[in-house]
Amino acid sequence: MQVFSRNKDGKDLPVMIFRTAFDSGISYSTTVSHKNINGEYENAFINVRFKKNVDVENKQQILIKDAWLDFYQSKDGKNVFYLFINDFDKVK
Numbered sequence: 001m002q003v004f005s006r007n008k009d010g011k012d013l014p015v016m017i018f019r020t021a022f023d024s025g026i027s028y029s030t031t032v033s034h035k036n037i038n039g040e041y042e043n044a045f046i047n048v049r050f051k052k053n054v055d056v057e058n059k060q061q062i063l064i065k066d067a068w069l070d071f072y073q074s075k076d077g078k079n080v081f082y083l084f085i086n087d088f089d090k091v092k
Contacts, residue, residue, distance in 0.1 A: 014061035014091045017048060028056060030083065047082035061091040 005013040018029045028048040033041050049070075050056065066087035071079045 012063055014063055017056050017058075017060050017062055018045075019056060019058040019060075047080065049082050049084050051086065056090075062088040063091060064088050 005015060007013055015030050018031075020027050020029070028050065029045045030048050031043050031045055033043045036042050056062070062085070064085055064087075067083055067085045069081060070084045071081045074080050
């Protein structure tokens with residue numbers, strides 16, 4: 001996956017990354033949204049992972065250069081999907 005989001009004119013759009021700190025570490029996520037049948041926006045969160053030693057601030061906008069979907073199995077055997085971002089540029 002080279003680009004996560006692109007507008008109608010073909011311009012790459014930044015993705016906002018949300019950072020949450022826990023006792024056991026840090027987790028990242030992003031969101032996708034769309035209008036439902038009633039014209040209201042609905043949002044869904046997507047878990048995000050980065051390479052080791054990559055630190056992204058909360059609400060940092062990035063342009064994704066290289067990423068793919070991956071998953072792991074939770075302790076109860078359910079598949080948990082996430083977006084692995086291998087390469088990106090921070091948007092100032």
